[in-house]
Amino acid sequence: MSSNDSTGKTLLVAAALCVFCSIFVSYAAVALKPEQIANKQLDKNRSILAAAGLLEPGKKIADLFKRVEVKIVNLETGEYLTEANATTDWEKAIVANPAAYDQRKAVKIPAQSVVLDPAVDIASIKRQPKYATVYLAKDEQGEVETIVLPVSGYGLWSTLHGFLALKTDLTTVVGLGFYEHAETPGLGGEVDNPKWKSVWPGKKVFNEEGKIDIQLIKGSVDPASPKAAHQVDGLAGATLTSRGVSNLVNYWLGSSGFGPFLAKLKEQGV
Ligand SMILES: Cc1cc2nc3c(=O)[nH]c(=O)nc-3n(C[C@H](O)[C@H](O)[C@H](O)COP(=O)(O)O)c2cc1C
Numbered sequence: 680m681s682s683n684d685s686t687g688k689t690l691l692v693a694a695a696l697c698v699f700c701s702i703f704v705s706y707a708a709v710a711l712k713p714e715q716i717a718n719k720q721l722d723k724n725r726s727i728l729a730a731a732g733l734l735e736p737g738k739k740i741a742d743l744f745k746r747v748e749v750k751i752v753n754l755e756t757g758e759y760l761t762e763a764n765a766t767t768d769w770e771k772a773i774v775a776n777p778a779a780y781d782q783r784k785a786v787k788i789p790a791q792s793v794v795l796d797p798a799v800d801i802a803s804i805k806r807q808p809k810y811a812t813v814y815l816a817k818d819e820q821g822e823v824e825t826i827v828l829p830v831s832g833y834g835l836w837s838t839l840h841g842f843l844a845l846k847t848d849l850t851t852v853v854g855l856g857f858y859e860h861a862e863t864p865g866l867g868g869e870v871d872n873p874k875w876k877s878v879w880p881g882k883k884v885f886n887e888e889g890k891i892d893i894q895l896i897k898g899s900v901d902p903a904s905p906k907a908a909h910q911v912d913g914l915a916g917a918t919l920t921s922r923g924v925s926n927l928v929n930y931w932l933g934s935s936g937f938g939p940f941l942a943k944l945k946e947q948g949v
Contacts, residue, residue, distance in 0.1 A: 721740055721741075722858055723858055724740050724741075724744045724747075725740050725858075726841065726842055726856055726857075726858035727744075727747065727814050727816075727827050727842050728740065728743050728744065728747070728816075729854065729856050730827055730841070730842040730843065730844040730853065730854040730855060730856045731747075731814070731816040731824075731825040731827050731844045731853055731854065732825070732844070732853050732854055732880070733746065733747075733816055733825075746816055746817050746818075747814050747815065747816050747817070747827075748814070748815040748817065748823075749777045749778045749812060749813075749814060750777065750812070750813050750814075750815060751773055751774070751777050751780055751810050751811070751812055751813075752810065752811050752812075752813050752937070752940045753809065753810055754807065754808070754809060754810065754811055754935075754936065754937070754939065754940070755809065755939065756939060757937075757938075757939030757940040757941070757942060757943040758940075758943065760773060760774055760777075760810055761774060762774050767790075769790070769791060770810075773810065777812070780810070780812055782808040782810065782811050782812055782829065783808075783840070785808040785809070785810065786806050786807065786808050791808060791809055791810070792806045792807060792808050792809060793806065793807060793809060794806055795807060795935065799933075799934075799935045800930075800935075801832075801926045801929060801930050802831065802832030802833065802923075802926050802927040802929075802930035802931070803832060803833035803838075803923075803926075804831060804832060804833070804838065804930075807935070807936075811828075811829060811937070812829060813826060813827065813828055813829075813937075813940070814826070814827035814842075815827075815949075816844070823847060823949045824846075824847065825844050825845065825846060825847070825853050826844065826845050826847065826849070826944070826949065827842050827843070827844045827845075828842065828843050828844075828845070828931060828937050829841075829842055829931075830842065830843045830855075830927050830928060830930075830931040830936075831927060831931075832923055832924075832926055832927025832930060832931075833923050833926075833927075834860060834862045834867050834870075834919065834920040834923035834924070835862060835863075835867050835917070835919040835920050835923065836861050836862055836863070836867070837860050837861035837862060838860070839857045839859070839860040839862070839870065839920075839923065839924070839927065840857060840858060840859040840860065841855065841856050841857030841858055841859075841860075841870075842854075842855070842856060842858075843855050843928060843931065843932075845884070847949045849885075849941050849944055849945055849949075850883050850884055850885045851881060851882070851883060851884075852879050852880055852881065852882040852883070852884060852893075853880055854876065854879055854880055855876065855879045855928070856871075856876055857870050857871065862917070862920045863917070866914070866916050866917040866920070867914060867917040867919070867920030867923075869914045869915070869917065870914065870920065870924065875912065875914065878900075878911055878912050879911060881908070882908060882909065882910075882911060883908045883909055884909075884928070884932055885932075886909065891929055891932045891933060892909040893909050893910075893911070893925070893928055893929065893932075894909065894910055894911070894925050894929075895910075895911045895912070895913045895914075895921040895922070895924055895925040896910050896911070896912070896913055897913045897918060897921075898912070898913060899912045900912055
C-alpha cells in the first residue's frame with residue numbers, strides 16, 4: 680500500500696474537501712444574499728405593476744416603478760403615517776424610508792402588530808401589522824390612477840400574498856395577483872393562471888350601498904346575472920383555495936383591513 684492510500688491521508692483529504700466546500704457554500708450564501716433580497720423586491724414590484732396593469736414588455740421594472748408612490752397607512756385610523764404623526768423611533772424610521780418598510784416582518788414584532796380576534800379573522804392570518812404599505816400608481820401627468828393594496832390570507836396549504844388594485848372610484852378592480860403561495864399547481868395554483876386573473880378587471884368590490892360585495896363562486900359567472908359584476912369564477916377543483924381568495928379579499932376591504940383607509944379616501948378624495 681503506497682503512503683497515499685493510508686487511512687490517515689484519506690481522512691485528511693475528505694476533511695479538507697469538507698472544509699473547502701463548506702467555506703464555498705457559506706461564502707456563496709452570504710455573497711448572494713443582497714442579490715436575493717433585490718430580486719425578491721423586484722418580483723414584488725413586478726407583481727404590483729401587474730396588478731395595476733402597468734407592466735410593459737421590454738421596459739425595466741425599476742423604470743416603470745417610478746410611476747408608483749409608496750405610502751404607509753395606519754390600518755386602524757386609515758391615515759397616512761407622516762412625520763407629524765410618527766411618535767416612536769420605529770415609526771420615524773418608517774417615515775424616513777417608507778420603501779424599506781416590510782409589513783410581513785412587522786407582523787412578527789409585537790410592538791408593530793396586533794393579534795386578531797378569531798371572530799374577525801376570516802383570512803386566517805392571526806396577526807396583522809399596525810401599518811401597511813399602499814402603492815399609488817400615477818399617470819403621465821402625476822395624477823393617481825390606481826391604488827394597489829397588499830392582501831394576504833390562507834388558502835388550503837399556504838398563506839397567499841398578493842396585491843389588489845382598484846381604480847380611483849375605490850370600487851372597480853384593475854387587477855388581482857399573488858406573488859407568493861404554496862397551493863397545488865393545476866388546482867389552487869391556478870390563481871397564477873393569466874386566464875383566471877383576466878376575469879378580475881372590471882369587477883366591483885362594493886355594491887350601491889357601499890357594502891363589500893365580491894365573491895368567488897363555484898363554476899363560471901353567468902354574464903347575464905345582475906350579480907355578475909360582484910362575482911368571480913371559482914377555481915376548478917380548488918374550492919378551498921377559492922374560498923380563501925374570497926375571504927382574503929373580503930377581509931382586506933373590511934373594517935379590520937383597509938376599510939378605514941378607503942373610507943378616508945372616499946371622504947377626502949384620492
Ligand atoms: C394532492 C391534492 C392537492 C390538492 N390541492 C388543492 C388546492 O391547492 N386547493 C384546493 O382548493 N383544493 C385542493 N385539493 C382538493 C381539496 O382537497 C378539495 O377536494 C377541493 O378543494 C374541493 O374542490 P371542488 O369542490 O371544486 O372539487 C387537493 C387535493 C389533493 C388530493
